[in-house]
Amino acid sequence: MFEAARAYADPSDDAFGGADEGVVVSIGRRDGPAVERLRAHGLRPTRQRLDLVGVLFSQGDRHVSAEQVYSEALAAGAKVSLATVYNTLKQFTEAGLLVELAAAGAKSFFDTRVDSHHHFYVEDEGVMMDVSADDVGIDRLPTPPEGMEIVGCEVTIRLRRKR
Amino acid sequence: MFEAARAYADPSDDAFGGADEGVVVSIGRRDGPAVERLRAHGLRPTRQRLDLVGVLFSQGDRHVSAEQVYSEALAAGAKVSLATVYNTLKQFTEAGLLVELAAAGAKSFFDTRVDSHHHFYVEDEGVMMDVSADDVGIDRLPTPPEGMEIVGCEVTIRLRRKR
DNA sequence: GTGTCTGCAAATGATTTGCATTTCC
DNA sequence: GGAAATGCAAATCATTTGCAGACAC
Numbered sequence: 043m044f045e046a047a048r049a050y051a052d053p054s055d056d057a058f059g060g061a062d063e064g065v066v067v068s069i070g071r072r073d074g075p076a077v078e079r080l081r082a083h084g085l086r087p088t089r090q091r092l093d094l095v096g097v098l099f100s101q102g103d104r105h106v107s108a109e110q111v112y113s114e115a116l117a118a119g120a121k122v123s124l125a126t127v128y129n130t131l132k133q134f135t136e137a138g139l140l141v142e143l144a145a146a147g148a149k150s151f152f153d154t155r156v157d158s159h160h161h162f163y164v165e166d167e168g169v170m171m172d173v174s175a176d177d178v179g180i181d182r183l184p185t186p187p188e189g190m191e192i193v194g195c196e197v198t199i200r201l202r203r204k205r
Numbered sequence: 206m207f208e209a210a211r212a213y214a215d216p217s218d219d220a221f222g223g224a225d226e227g228v229v230v231s232i233g234r235r236d237g238p239a240v241e242r243l244r245a246h247g248l249r250p251t252r253q254r255l256d257l258v259g260v261l262f263s264q265g266d267r268h269v270s271a272e273q274v275y276s277e278a279l280a281a282g283a284k285v286s287l288a289t290v291y292n293t294l295k296q297f298t299e300a301g302l303l304v305e306l307a308a309a310g311a312k313s314f315f316d317t318r319v320d321s322h323h324h325f326y327v328e329d330e331g332v333m334m335d336v337s338a339d340d341v342g343i344d345r346l347p348t349p350p351e352g353m354e355i356v357g358c359e360v361t362i363r364l365r366r367k368r
Numbered sequence: 369g370t371g372t373c374t375g376c377a378a379a380t381g382a383t384t385t386g387c388a389t390t391t392c393c
Numbered sequence: 394g395g396a397a398a399t400g401c402a403a404a405t406c407a408t409t410t411g412c413a414g415a416c417a418c
Contacts, residue, residue: 086417088373108408123375128408144307144326144361148382149407162349163307165356173347182342183362186325190364193328197360198307199346201353249392251398271383286400291383293398311407312382373416384405391398 083137093120094130098140103155105143105170111152143170144196160197173199246300256283257293261303266318268306268333274315306333307361323360336362 076095077087085091097114098104106114112127131152134140143151143161147168160173178197186192239258240250248254260277261267269277275290294315297303306314306324310331323336341360349355 086372088416090374125376125409126374129374129410132409142309144309146305146307146313148311148313150309150311162347162353164353171350177345177347179343179345180341180360181344182340183360184325184336184340186362186364187334189367190325190327191367192362193365194363195360196363197343197358199349199355200357200359201349202356204352204354249397251391253399284400288384288401289399295383370418371416372418374414376412376414378409378411380407380409382405382407384403386403387401389399389401392396393394 079139083134083139085133085137090120090122090126091130093118093122094127094134095139096120098134098154103153103172105151105153105172107149107151144198145170158194158196160199162199162201164201164203166202173197242302246302248296248300253278253283253285253289254293256281256285257290257297258302259283261297261317266316266335268314268316268335270312270314307359308333321357321359323362325362325364327364327366329365336360 076092076099079095079099080087080091093115094111097111097118097120098106108124108128108131111131112122112124115122115127131140131150135142135152138156140152140154141156143153145151145168146163151170155172157175159175160178162171162173163169164171180195180197183192183195239255239262242258242262243250243254256278257274260274260281260283261269271287271291271294274294275285275287278285278290294303294313298305298315301319303315303317304319306316308314308331309326314333318335320338322338323341325334325336326332327334343358343360346355346358
């Protein structure tokens, strides 16, 4: 009933859940789509960037924090430092490979989906789930202020567990 | 043309702009609506909470960070520590006096408007502006997952300066 | 080779916490 | 008086940065 909604790991906890069994992450490959993806965005295909591309984009759409990416990368056998993960996530975001999520709290999250879509946000759990753009209908938006243009538009639907 | 949009201080900079001239903040009052507002939410009306209520709710709707509230409170003559500001903002949020904004980046912001409304977000500047709920039309929302109920729904319209 | 990356560890920024002191009811 | 709130400084996270060595082209 909710194919459009996918949970992601609880941001308040330590990142974990790295390297699901059965998911083959293309760590170590010196060619292929990951290389082209990086080149297409003006980034040199270094080993750690390729590893992080593998972690980020081999499992469908994801909402991740730097810590999560770091431990998944380590779990997948990548050699990378936490600082590089932070720097790389920022570079990927600037390059358009990722989008930074607007989230409550003092931690940054990144979305591997860069097309326009929306989110359920479970307030008490800090959990976010994707909502396909097709499931939300917006029929009216305000005109932007002078000199500005609309780049995108996201809906956050806040949820609470029924009680 | 954009009465519905109100700017707030740049989150990336030091908080400032405290205690606008001409704005009377009811610091020091031991009674009145601030006391009742706190009591109504189960919070003891202490001196610093009253001062913070004054800072937060005397100037219309605002988007503030802890640092901003802190320096405005000091500028308004309140005696309060930064730690207490952090703790108080969290308590106010739990009590429903404030709403934590979903923002990109590693800093928390709070909105003194607790009713449902929306935001413009200027991507390169980290600036947010209110958009009245009337200016956005949502005609379709997905059914929430089993056991969940919708608490609210906010639209973030991302803007960019035309170039 | 040369300019770009990376790693490490230290610096910075944001937020929380422990505990003695003060304030509210 | 007793519970709850506050202040301060130290502790804890999250993130960034400086710089020497490693890697891509």
